Amino acid sequence: MNFKIPNFVKTNQFGLLCLVIIFICIFSFSTDGFTSRFNIYALSRVVALDIMIGLAMMVVILTGGLNLSLGALGVSAAMFGGWCMESMGIPISISIILVLAFGSFLGWINGFVTVRTGVHSFIVTLATMSIYFGFMTLLTEAEAFRKLPEIFTDFGSLKLFNKYISPLLIISVLTCFILYYVFKYTDIGRKLIAAGANPDAAELSGISVDRMFIYCHMLSGFLAALAGIMLTARIGAAIPSMAGHLGFDWLLPAFLAPVLGGTLLSGGKVTVFGTMLGAILVTLINNGLYLIDVGEFWVRFFLGMILLGAVLLDRAREYFTVKNSIVS
């Protein structure tokens, strides 16, 4: 009766890892070309972006809020970068720093308004989403920047490790490790989590919750801007419609990755590597759906079903683990 399941097995990440492995097996046996060098390289480029978008959403979910303006913010930042590099001729490195600062600033606006009005960040970012996207379309006149410096666009199409992996993926994985370190071992990271988990308790123990929430939104803006830059490098141009109307194409991967990864929507819990695994799973399924030829129009339907299935499964897992802990 004293059989104990190792703690690691009970975690969400373990389940995700199993799912990822199962899906890889299914797709590599049932379809040709899944394990081809070209497909793996293409996958690595997509996964890199999905991870970054997922992380950008995760840091806001930490506060118990969400960031609908993610896509609009990322595209605005990317267009700003295109303008810096193409129209102003600013060197690439300085442009990237400017873009990241710009993204953080847009995130700061989200955070500031949310904290000051006390309104749920949903409505604030819904408003800023249309403001950012509207200004971006207005200022760029919906024109793309296609003559970016070659070093920058070449980086996006670079192939590493025997031409299997895109350097973009390395940036994303590196960001994961940095975020993990920040949340796990630094003072500020712990404060961010504390503020998200129990704002009242955090406030009483001397943490400025408002400031922490603003930091989370700034970090989200920073990561979204980084995702925007990566997408620009991948496409080789900064295009206003690259994340769909109002940046909505980013929204599903943004929520899927953290939710699959076990981030609580009520806030106070982050799972950096869970988010990474979640993003990998989403990309795998997306890619697999195309490969088994489900028809491009049904892909959205299946993604929606998977999100629904994921949250229901997560609910079931929670239910069973709670029941287990009560019994023991």
Next chain:
Amino acid sequence: MSNLLKKDWFGLGLVIILGSILISFFKPAFISPFNLYVLMLSVSLMLVVAMSQMIIIAIGQMNLSVGAIGGLVAISFTGLMEVYSMSILPAMLIGLLIGLACGFINGYITVKTGISAFIITLATLYIFKGMNLGITEAQPFYEIPDAVKFFGNAKILGPIPYLVIIPIIITILMWILMNRTSLGRYMLAYGNNVQSSELIGISSTKIVIYAHVISGLLAAIGGMLVVCRLQLGTPNIGDSWLLPSFAAPVIGGAILAGGKVDVIATAFGVILVSIISQALVIFKIDPFFVQIFLGFMILLAVFINRYREYREERRTKVFSYE
């Protein structure tokens, strides 16, 4: 009089009247019959969409799939008439039934799992939209019966379109529901405080499912009205509903945490948004500004609501000291 001043809709009404006078002073074209006709059309469509979102806001949740339900019903409605050559009435009933079913799915899953409605309706948004695209393969249906086209085009009297009838009836019914029936009051009680509403014996399951079903039905009606107006069923109907659906109730003073909505103020919010969008067009301002403007209006409304709450708090505090 002082009671009137406290109402949410009073200030909005004042802004609408003064704004209209000001705009028509600078641009007399604003009160031309054609412009009024266009204005009424856009008001009547958005009214239904706003009500669909408002009822979910009343119970303290949000429904991202309003547009997706509207789109799915719109293409089913036209598809049934074109491909299966069904007559209008059964196609309409099936359309309503689809809206009802979509709403029921949203409500049932939300209340049974306890997962936030945001994430459930995000998932169903993709499911409904995916079904829409899967069925249509992104191609519109063009064959619409003449009666439907007539309903979308004809005018009752002067510039007043037929299309305005249904939204007005819906608004009146919604007002009765929220203000005069126990179901509406229970919804507000649930939105205000879930625990205490359960303790006084209100069934959460019933309230949440009813609210989502009504929301689904209204979204379905909205989708079919757009078909009448556009004279075709395109798969992208409903794609742009999200922002205006939240804008009107929030401008009308709804509190997103639930428990407080105002049907008349929401209707006035819709009118205000439509007038401003129309004015921007008349003054030949870039159409992209409309979107920016809508965003700023939401933020402004949020700040004003916050300020009023703050003043209310201060006032009650003074009384409690006395």
